[in-house]
Amino acid sequence: MRLADVGESGLVERLLGRLARGPGVVRGAGDDAAVLDLGGKELLLFTVDTLVEEVHFSRAYGSMRDLGAKAMAVNLSDVAAMGGRPVYAVVSLAAPAETAVADIDDLYAGLAGTAARYGVTLVGGDTVRHPHGLVITVALLGLAGRERVLYRKGAVSGDLFYVTGSLGASAAGLFLFQNPHPACPPEVEDRLKKAHLSPEPRVVAGGLLAASGVVSAAEDISDGLALTVAHICTAGGVGARLLADRVPLSPEVRRLGILTGKDPLEWALFGGEDYELLFTVRPGAAAGLEREMAAAGWPVTWIGEVLGPGEGLWLEDAAGAGRPLVPGGYDAFGTEP
Ligand SMILES: Nc1ncnc2c1ncn2[C@@H]1O[C@H](COP(=O)(O)OP(=O)(O)OP(=O)(O)O)[C@@H](O)[C@H]1O
Numbered sequence: 001m002r003l004a005d006v007g008e009s010g011l012v013e014r015l016l017g018r019l020a021r022g023p024g025v026v027r028g029a030g031d032d033a034a035v036l037d038l039g040g041k042e043l044l045l046f047t048v049d050t051l052v053e054e055v056h057f058s059r060a061y062g063s064m065r066d067l068g069a070k071a072m073a074v075n076l077s078d079v080a081a082m083g084g085r086p087v088y089a090v091v092s093l094a095a096p097a098e099t100a101v102a103d104i105d106d107l108y109a110g111l112a113g114t115a116a117r118y119g120v121t122l123v124g125g126d127t128v129r130h131p132h133g134l135v136i137t138v139a140l141l142g143l144a145g146r147e148r149v150l151y152r153k154g155a156v157s158g159d160l161f162y163v164t165g166s167l168g169a170s171a172a173g174l175f176l177f178q179n180p181h182p183a184c185p186p187e188v189e190d191r192l193k194k195a196h197l198s199p200e201p202r203v204v205a206g207g208l209l210a211a212s213g214v215v216s217a218a219e220d221i222s223d224g225l226a227l228t229v230a231h232i233c234t235a236g237g238v239g240a241r242l243l244a245d246r247v248p249l250s251p252e253v254r255r256l257g258i259l260t261g262k263d264p265l266e267w268a269l270f271g272g273e274d275y276e277l278l279f280t281v282r283p284g285a286a287a288g289l290e291r292e293m294a295a296a297g298w299p300v301t302w303i304g305e306v307l308g309p310g311e312g313l314w315l316e317d318a319a320g321a322g323r324p325l326v327p328g329g330y331d332a333f334g335t336e337p
């Protein structure tokens with residue numbers, strides 16, 4: 001049996017069985033970050049993410065500075081999803097000996113710039129040779145109030161699904177890199193490609209959601225909305241009804257859909273790398289939270305509701321017709337990433 005046969009989630013499930021649960025582990029593997037209790041006032045969050053050349057990025061698409069910023073952002077996004085405040089990071093870099101030093105300088109300018117903007121101190125790392133391409137790994141520590149951590153688990157029937165920002169722009173940008181479209185207006189192309197190259201982690205929004213006390217579950221959307229909904233539903237033992245026409249798509253995403261004849265909702269559901277937050281809210285508190293988030297400059301959109309256990313995952317169109325929501329998305333070992 002090969003990794004391609006079991007897929008990313010199949011492999012992770014196998015591995016999780018082997019992880020020990022040591023003292024101080026509030027939440028081990030299975031969430032966006034591990035949650036650790038070292039006895040301090042706050043809980044420690046611990047997460048790691050890797051970007052691999054020609055798997056997560058192509059050097060033909062963007063600058064080294066953007067790449068460094070993205071390597072930091074994808075980790076910040078996991079701390080944001082837990083409602084935490086990022087604090088310290090280490091960076092592991094694998095690179096071919098032929099790599100230009102100036103490129104690594106630029107990569108670090110991106111890493112350090114984004115780290116600084118979010119109050120993160122880079123405290124070390126590791127440097128090794130790679131025979132073929134660049135591999136950048138960031139491990140990040142964060143802190144969160146003991147009663148304020150957001151988990152994937154916690155959604156209950158009747159809660160409402162919300163997302164920050166809009167979805168699908170990163171996948172649409174990647175589509176444009178891979179399928180240049182001469183008729184695409186430059187401003188649309190720029191916006192979409194920028195969304196792919198420079199995602200902004202929702203650290204501030206995540207902190208506000210955690211502080212609200214009315215968010216029951218949360219996860220960042222790295223592998224597409226459909227898979228993220230499925231994770232929250234599996235963790236909570238619940239179902240979901242998503243409203244297709246409520247899923248927020250930017251005008252640029254819609255425009256590229258029209259230009260290419262593709263359904264832009266597919267980019268939102270299955271594309272990934274938006275790094276927005278999906279979360280669930282107690283129904284009575286939803287309107288108030290929506291107002292507070294908008295007032296703070298982090299608008300959120302209601303996109304569906306949590307169903308009871310065993311009720312399945314559904315996607316409903318504007319006419320009220322439902323079809324099963326296939327929990328597909330980006331799989332590291334999938335044949336069509
Ligand atoms: N090789 C591994 N060994 C142990 N645990 C793992 C391994 N890979 C993933 N996990 C754990 O499985 C869970 C899911 O991992 P996943 O990578 O999907 O989360 P994520 O970091 O939020 O997503 P993404 O990588 O798309 O940003 C996490 O809690 C992670 O710690």
Ligand SMILES: Cc1ncc(C[n+]2csc(CCOP(=O)(O)O)c2C)c(N)n1
Binds near residue numbers: 057223272332
């Ligand atoms: C060159 C190139 N090819 C494909 C993609 C698409 N892609 C790579 S990783 C990922 C999901 C998150 O990854 P992970 O779960 O590993 O964090 C997606 C959608 C890309 N960004 N660049």
Ligand SMILES: [Mg+2]
Binds near residue numbers: 031032077220221222
């Ligand atoms: Mg995550």
